[in-house]
Amino acid sequence: MPINVRNACYTFAFLISFFTHAQNSGQNTLNFAKEHINRNPDTVLFHLSQSIHQGGLLDSQMPEAYRLIGICYHIQSRFDSALLYFEKSLDLATLQSDSDMVAKSRLDIGKTLLAKGRMSAAQEHFTEVLVYFEEHEMHDEIVQTLSYMGFLFQRSNDLRVARKMYDRALQQPSGRKHHLMISLATWHGRMNQPDSALMLYDSLLDLPDIQNDYLIMSRIHLNAAIIYDQIGNHEKVIEYSRKALQYNHQLGNLSSKGVIYQNLTQYHFLRGEYERSRVCLDSGYYCAQKVGSLNVYIKLLGIEVEFEKLDGNYRRAEYLMEKYDYLKDSLHRQRQADLAQELNIKYETATNKQRIAELELERKDAALSLARANNQRNIFLSGFGLLIVIAGFLYFQYSTKKKTSEVLTQKNLQISDALAERETLLKEIHHRVKNNLQVISSLLKLQAGSLEDEAAIDAVKQGQHRVKSMALIHQRLYSADDVRGVDIQDYFDNLCSELFSAFGVDTTNTDYHVATNGLKLDIDTVIPLGLIINELVTNSIKYAFDEKTDGMLRIEVSNEGDKLIASVADNGIGMDEKKLSDSNSFGWKMIRSLSRKLKAEIKVHSDQGTTVNLIMSRFKLVK
Known part of the structure; x- marks a missing residue:
């Protein structure tokens, strides 16, 4: 069915739903969005944007609307836009004290950071929201979080920990586990177990409830095509790649289409099917340039160099190779800059948290000082009044002074205890900051171990030494008597x-x-x-x-x-x-x-x- 006809059908269905349930139009819009988001995110984006622009949503519905818009952009691999709307959802949910939506938005932010390659920031979000989901027995979200954490460790080449995460997710009593099964199948692929991976993909394709979920279907066919390529099944590679292209075309995901065309370009080239490879090369270039996917563009450029060599165009091949090397260096520098920026954000966050704690301590000190000043003023006024009014009652005056002295002693003891508590709290703050910096140092060490480029390894190790130098400071502070x-x-x-x-x-x-x-x-x-x-x-x-x-x-x-x-x-x-x-x-x-x-x-x-x-x-x- 042509895309315009499909969009018209979805629009007609939306209008009927809107007028049938006019008394709750905002909720109807959200329900429609959730029902169609994995089939036609462009239509969902259109209707959500219209509802927001026309004021058709209640304030309490806005966090979920922003989150759904973010999911649409994430499905289409437009990660910067997705991150913007997830953060909007998080801010509004925080203002409205909607704890469930706060946790879900943080999970969405984590998965987007993971897609952008910001592993440590993503892991921080996953770790924190997992605690909330487990406390509230939100099984769907627990499965999602553990699945993303498993994929994170899988990308970090820690396949043993990745499998532990997948197994924890499988043990959940309920929850929709389709995306988990896809991630587990990719794990089998990494472990060189193609039969196990294909068995999982086939079992998913037999499920009737996913046939209209284009997002899941696109992931299954894209990943299964890669497995069939590994075992040399030419017909299945072409069949599954074409289906993956169709699903991603419907989803509007040019980024994934670019990856598929890149895989097909290389596949046909290695088989000597040069005409088909060139067609896929042109299509891949179009998608990569449209969405700005530098990684896909570079890989396609490398294949075009080989085409020019085959045609005897060595001068153009040399020109394209220089362009390939330049773009590859640019991509490497950008990744290094992103890593440095993430480290700076981590450091600033830790510093801000410490500063907030210090300000809270200063506020408590000021309150204690004010209370002591008020007590002393009240005692002085009471004593002066008693001296003027009942000067003759010396015994009463003596008793009053004795009681006052006891009150002062008690207050001074309370103040001393508060100061001791402040000292302990400061040491605890430095201890926690030191531990957080040690975690960052360990993550950098882990990251360095997974890299192959010597310059990148050296840059990450230098970052590790800088973080360790700050950790030593906080270690000295919490170990010393004077903080x-x-x-x-x-x-x-x-x-x-x-x-x-x-x-x-x-x-x-x-x-x-x-x-x-x-x-x-x-x-x-x-x-x-x-x-x-x-x-x-x-x-x-x-x-x-x-x-x-x-x-x-x-x-x-x-x-x-x-x-x-x-x-x-x-x-x-x-x-x-x-x-x-x-x-x-x-x-x-x-x-x-x-x-x-x-x-x-x-x-x-x-x-x-x-x-x-x-x-x-x-x-x-x-x-």
């Missing part, structure tokens, strides 16, 4: 020890010395300073010594008037001062950015090694 500041002698000793250990430095050939003159710095100073020192020490370890047997790295910090001077020096091979200062690497960008926060001037000297001096104007010492 106001950090003993930087102890901190920098531990930081150097960690870095020397991480890079496998032989301390018999290269050693370090830390001298900080017994200084203690507050956390707002030591975090940026620690990150800068971490970066400089890392650079020295990696580049300075070049097999020296008497290498020495020195870190010195001193307070001179209104300046705090930090120095990192090595006796290594030295570096060009201007080149080092003008460096545009991520590490030096971060050093300059953090230096601005400390109002610091950076000076680099290269004389019998390299010395970097940091002269800071904005800092806070802790006595």
Whole structure:
């Protein structure tokens, strides 16, 4: 049936439903959307947008409407738009205290972040909403969440943990498990068990209730075509790929169509069916350019290079290869930038949570001070009034003063307890922040283990060291008696020890010395300073010594008037001062950015090694 005719049928069905149930038009719209969303998301988007524009929905129905719009965009692989509407749904549901919708919107945000490759952020959402769903026995949502978590670990190449998640989902007493079975089939494919995967796909195709669910049907046929390609069943590859194209065409998912055309282009090319391969190549280019899918475009470009070589067009093949390499590098840089942005968001979130907790403690301190001041004022007024009115009753005055003294003693004890509680709470905050940073460090280590590109591995490991340097600060704070500041002698000793250990430095050939003159710095100073020192020490370890047997790295910090001077020096091979200062690497960008926060001037000297001096104007010492 042509698409326009289908849209007309859906529109006619919607209008009949609308006028039949006019007394509850908003709910009718939402019901219609949920019924047709997996068959014709474009029609659902149209009617939901119309209802919102015309004010046909109640305020209480808006979070669900925004969530359904987000699902439409997610089905079509338009993930940025999907994320925008899921966040709108989350904000409104939070304002309306709709806990179920808050949890569902967070699940949707998690699955969208997973689709965009932001694994750690997605896992954070999944972990938190799973607790809510299990507490409220929401079995459909539990199955969905565990299925997404399994797929997340599967993408991270941790197939053992992925299978545990799938098994937990299968043990749920109820819940719609079609998408779970598809994910489990892909797991069997990864485990080189094509027969098990195809058995699951065939069992799903036998279910009558999914025949009109184009989203599920498209996923089954796309993934099954890949399995049939693995076992060499040519007819099934073509049959299932064509059906997957039809379903994704109905769903308006150009991104998935691009992937299918890419698979078919490569499939026909490897079989020597060059004419069919070229047709699929052109169609794949169209879809990839339409939705901006750089990954699919690059893979198609690589196949076109081989076509040009076959035709003897070596100059054009060389031109296309240069374009291929450039775009591949661009994609790699974009992924690195996305990872760095995610780390920054994690750090800012942790900092904001700590700041909120500190403000809450300050508010409690202010309330305690006000209560004490009010008590003292009331006591003074009572005593003065008693002295004037009943000056002759000395015994009564004595009794009153005694009671007042007891009240003051009790209040002072309460204040002391509150201050002790504040100290304990601050330590707990630092402990939790340290644990969160350790989790991030572990995730980065896991991510590094799954990468193959050496530059990406090095970038992720550097990020891990930076996160670990911040974790050390919070570890020192919750371990110390005084949580106001950090003993930087102890901190920098531990930081150097960690870095020397991480890079496998032989301390018999290269050693370090830390001298900080017994200084203690507050956390707002030591975090940026620690990150800068971490970066400089890392650079020295990696580049300075070049097999020296008497290498020495020195870190010195001193307070001179209104300046705090930090120095990192090595006796290594030295570096060009201007080149080092003008460096545009991520590490030096971060050093300059953090230096601005400390109002610091950076000076680099290269004389019998390299010395970097940091002269800071904005800092806070802790006595």
